[in-house]
Amino acid sequence: MATILVVDDAAFMRMRTSKILTEAGYDVVQAENGMDAVEKYRAKRPDAVLMDITMPEMDGLTALREIKAIDPTARVAMVTALGQQQIVLEAVKSGAKDFLVKPCEGDRVLAAVSKLCA
C-alpha cells in the first residue's frame, strides 16, 4: 500500500488525517513543519504528500519547492485555509498537483490521495 506523508503543525489535524488514511489502508508518515517534511521526504520517499501551508520553522510553499528540488516527480497536494487562493496559485506554479480546503471531509482527503497515487 502507498505511503503518505502528512504535514501539519496542528497535532489534531495530523492525527485526524492519519486516522482517515490508515483506516483506508495507507501507511502514514507524519511531519510537523516544512523542515521536518523535507527531511522525512528525503528519508522515506513517500508516494504522496499532503502539505499544510501555514506552519512555523518552514512554511508549506517553501517545503514544496525543496521537495520538488529533491524529487521533481514528487506528488504533493496543498492543504489550505479559506482566503489563501494566492498562495495556492503559487503552489500550483511550483508543482503542487492538487489542493484541499480546510476543514476537509474524509472523502475529499481520500479522493485527493487516490488521485495523487494514480
Place this chain on the structure above:
Amino acid sequence: MLATAQRQITEALSIVARDGAVRAGRGLSGLMGQEIVIHVPNVRLGTKSDACDAVGGEEQVVLGAYLSMAGDISGHVMLLFPERRAFECVDLMCGQPIGTTVEADELALSAIGELANIVGSAFVNALGDYAHLVLHPTPPVLLNDMAIALVESVYAEVMAQAGDVLMIDTIFEDHSGETAGLLIVAPDPECISLLARQAA
C-alpha cells in the same frame, strides 16, 4: 447614542450568531464525519464578571483560543471553555469516550485551536455577510489560563468606551451528548457606530 448602537448591534448579532452556529456546525460535521449541532441559546452584553461567571468564575482554569477580526472593521473573538468542558470537546472531536482526555497536552490544545478556528471563522464570515462587510479572521492563538486573565485582555481593548462585550453561550451537541463554551465577540470601540449603521 452609544447604548442605542449597542442594542442594535446586539440584536443584529443575535441573528448573526444563529447563522454562524449553522455554518460552524456544518464545518465541524464535515471535519468530524458525524453531525454536530451548535446551539446559541443566549446572546447578551456582559461585564467582565459576567464573562468569567459563564465559564465557572474568575479563577477557573479555562482553555480556548483568540482570533482577531480584520478588514472593514476590526475586533476580537474569543472562544473559552472551562477546562473539563474543553476536555469533553477534545474527546468528541477525537471520537473517543468522554473522560479520555485529562490534561491540556499538545493534541488537546491543537483540537481546541481547530474548533475555535472553525467556530470563530464561521461567526466572522456570518457577520461579514450580514453587514455587507469584508472581514477576515486571523489564525487562532491558543489560550490556557485563569478566566480573569484571559477575559481582561479583551475587556482592556473595549473598556474605554463600551465596557461590555457580546457574549454568546455556545452548546455543541453530537449523538453522544453535549458540551458548552462561551464565545466572546468585541468589535473595537471605533467600529461600533459603523457596525450599527451597517446592521440597521
